[in-house]
Amino acid sequence: MISLKDKDIISILDFTKEEILYILEISGKxxxxxxxxxxxxxxxxxxxxxxxTRTRLSFEAxxxxxxxxxxxxxxxxxxxxxxxxxxxxxxxxxxxxxxxIVLRHFLEGASRxxxxxxxxxxxxxxxxxxxxxxxxxxxxxxxxxxxxxxENLSIGFLGDLKYGxxxxxxxxxxxxxxxxxxxxxxPSLRMPKDYLEELELKKVxxxxxxxxxxxxxxxxxxYCTRIQKERFAEPVEYEKVRGLYKLSKSxxxxxNVKDGLKILHPLPRVDxxxxxxxxxxxxxxxxxxxxxVPVREALLAxxxxxxx
Ligand code: CP
Numbered sequence: 032m033i034s035l036k037d038k039d040i041i042s043i044l045d046f047t048k049e050e051i052l053y054i055l056e057i058s059g060k061x062x063x064x065x066x067x068x069x070x071x072x073x074x075x076x077x078x079x080x081x082x083x084t085r086t087r088l089s090f091e092a093x094x095x096x097x098x099x100x101x102x103x104x105x106x107x108x109x110x111x112x113x114x115x116x117x118x119x120x121x122x123x124x125x126x127x128x129x130x131x132i133v134l135r136h137f138l139e140g141a142s143r144x145x146x147x148x149x150x151x152x153x154x155x156x157x158x159x160x161x162x163x164x165x166x167x168x169x170x171x172x173x174x175x176x177x178x179x180x181x182e183n184l185s186i187g188f189l190g191d192l193k194y195g196x197x198x199x200x201x202x203x204x205x206x207x208x209x210x211x212x213x214x215x216x217x218p219s220l221r222m223p224k225d226y227l228e229e230l231e232l233k234k235v236x237x238x239x240x241x242x243x244x245x246x247x248x249x250x251x252x253x254y255c256t257r258i259q260k261e262r263f264a265e266p267v268e269y270e271k272v273r274g275l276y277k278l279s280k281s282x283x284x285x286x287n288v289k290d291g292l293k294i295l296h297p298l299p300r301v302d303x304x305x306x307x308x309x310x311x312x313x314x315x316x317x318x319x320x321x322x323x324v325p326v327r328e329a330l331l332a333x334x335x336x337x338x339x
Contacts, residue, residue, distance in 0.1 A: 032339070033049060033050055033053045034333075034336075034339045035050065035053075035054075035330075035333040035334055036333070036334065036335075036336035036339060037152055037334065037336065038152065038333075038334055039142075039146040039152055039153045039154070039155075040152075040153075040154040040155060040164050040165060040334065041142045041143050041146055041153065041155045041162075041164070042155070042162050042164060042200075042203075043162060043164040043167050043200040043201075043203045043204045044203055044229075046164075046204075047207075048207040048208070051168070051171065051204060051207065053333075054168050054329050054333065055168070055171060055172050055175055057329035057332070057338055058168070058172050058322070058325045058326040058328070058329040059172075060329075061325035061326075061328040061329050061332070062322075066096075066328065066332070067096060067097065067098050068097070068098040069097050069098060069332060069337045069338075070094060070097035070099035070331065070332065070335060070337060071098035071099065072099075073094075073099040073100070073130045073131070073335055074099065074101070074102060074128065074129040074130050074131075075090065075091075075094040075099055075100070075101045075102070075103075075129060075130070075131050075132075075133060075331065076101075076102050076103050076128060076129035076131070076132045076133070077090055077091060077101055077103030077104075077105070077133050078103055078104065078121075078122070078125065078132060078133065078134045078135070078136075079103065079104065079134075079135045079156070080107045080112075080134075080135060080136045080137060080141075081135050081136065081137050081157065082105070083105070083135055083156070083157070084299065085297075085320050085323055086135065086156045086157065086163075086165065086323070087105060087133075087135070087156070089320075089323030089324050089327050090133050090154075090156065090165075090327050090331075092324050092327075093323075093324050093325075093327035093328040093330075093331055094331060096324065096328060097328055097331065097332060099331070102128060102129060103133075118136070118138075118141060118144060118145065119144060119145075119148045122134075122145045122148050122149050122153075123149060125149075126149040126150065126151050129151065130151060130335060131151055131152045131153075131154065131331065131334060131335060132145060132149065132151060132152070132154070133153075133154045133156050134153060134154070134155060134156060134158075135156040135157045135158075136157075136158050136159070137159055138158065138159050139158050139159035139160065139161040140158065140159075140161070141159070142154075142155035142156075142158045143155075143158075152334045152335070154330065154334070157196055158196070159196070159262075160193070160194040160196055160199075160259070160262050161196055161199065162196050162199055162200045163196040163197045163199075163200050163297070165327060165330060166196075166197045166200065166201075167197070167200040167201050167203075167204045168326045168329075168330065169297075169319060169320075169322050169323050169326045169327075170197070170201050170204075170254070170295060170297070170319065171201075171204060171205075172322050172325075172326050173295055173315055173318060173319040173322055174252055174293075174295070176318070176322070177293045177315045177318070178251060178252070178291070181205075181208045182208050182209055183208070183209050183210070184205075184208070184210055184211075184251040184252055185210070185211040185212075185213065185249045185250050185251050185252070186201075186205060186210050186211070186212050186213070186250065186251065186252045186253075186254060187212075187213040187215050187243065187246055187247075187249075187250045187252070187254065188201075188202065188212065188213070188214050188215065188216075188222070188254045188256070189215045189216070189243060189253060189254065189255045189256065189276055189278075189303075190215075190216060190220070190255055190256035190257065190258060190276055190303055191216065191256050191257065191258040191259050191272075192214050192216045192220055192221055192222040192256070193216070193219070193220045193221060193222070193223060194220070194259040194262040194263075195256040195257075195259060197297040198222070198254065198256055199222070199223075199226055201254060202222065202226060202230060202235075203226070203229065203230075205235075206229075206230060206233040206235045210235065210236075211237070211249070212230070212235060212236065212237040212238075213237070213238050213240060213246040213249065213250065214237060214238070214239045214240070215240050215241070215242065215243050215245075215246065215276075216239075216241070217241060217272055217275055218241070219268070219271070219272060220258070220272060221239060222239070243276070243278075243286065244286060244287075247286040247287055247288050248287045248288065248289060249289070250288065250289060250292055251291065251292065251293070252292070252293055252294075252295060253278075253292060253293070253294045253295070253313075254295050254296070255276075255278060255294060255295070255296040255300075255303060255304050256296065256297065256303075257296075257298075257299065257300055257301050257303060258272055258273065258275070258301070258303065260273075260301075273302075274302050274303075276303050277302060277303060277304075277305065278294070278303060278304045278305065278308060279304075279307045279308060280305070280307040280308055280311055281307070283308065283311065283313060292313055293313060293315045294308065294313040294314055294315065294316065295315055295316055295319050296316040296319070297319075298316060298319075298320055300316075304316075
């Protein structure tokens with residue numbers, strides 16, 4: 032029997048295929064059924080050291096829809112971090128105020144450090160350019176709903192694969208599902224070597240290309256990502272790749288694509304995906320963002336042990 036009670040959610044690599052499928056199944060139930068009250072008396076601390084719209088608010092909505100309460104911050108300038116308090120000290124204090132911590136941080140490894148420092152479950156809501164595992168559950172749920180399955184699909188990852196933490200986590204997760212992966216990016220924004228080595232170890236079939244036209248006819252899913260301006264050390268390096276990929280309805284009309292292709296994007300978007308795409312049959316990114324609530328309900332309820 033699968034139980035995720037008290038499990039930290041730090042890396043998608045910490046999850047078996049069975050655990051991933053279990054979370055997707057619970058997410059489906061959360062979407063269909065009203066479970067208000069199952070987290071009554073529980074408190075979530077939402078600790079956001081980096082900006083967020085979807086992740087923070089969908090965790091908050093999920094907790095409140097299940098009857099729980101939320102504390103936290105979304106501006107580290109209002110916290111004692113500015114007085115020099117370490118992350119380790121902060122979270123050791125905060126664990127006394129809540130039952131579960133959701134942490135977004137600009138440093139890779141911040142969630143692991145937090146999980147190692149406290150005795151309550153910790154959920155990684157994005158750590159630097161490393162991973163964003165709860166987004167991956169949202170992405171897989173969206174793929175399953177829009178394609179009817181997750182197994183044996185061809186997925187194109189487009190854009191900033193160097194800094195795009197959602198792409199890193201999703202590629203690892205799809206390694207369980209016999210996916211063919213196409214990494215579409217300029218050479219300077221390729222998927223980092225250690226991720227490719229892990230995929231090779233898992234015997235995943237992948238190919239790196241520069242342009243979508245090279246592989247568009249193969250894809251069941253196109254996973255578009257924003258170029259992560261905030262992670263570039265030098266602004267001039269960002270300017271070299273800014274606006275390199277611009278998907279629009281007219282671009283899609285020119286491409287040779289498979290029937291049923293779906294476009295996902297973790298959002299926010301900047302200029303890589305035009306609004307003209309929004310009303311096409313390809314677009315599922317708004318449904319994807321809305322699925323953040325039932326998926327995060329499933330994660331919170333499972334980790335807090337009210338669903339086993
Ligand atoms: N997808 C995602 O992580 O969005 P936010 O940065 O708005 O949370």
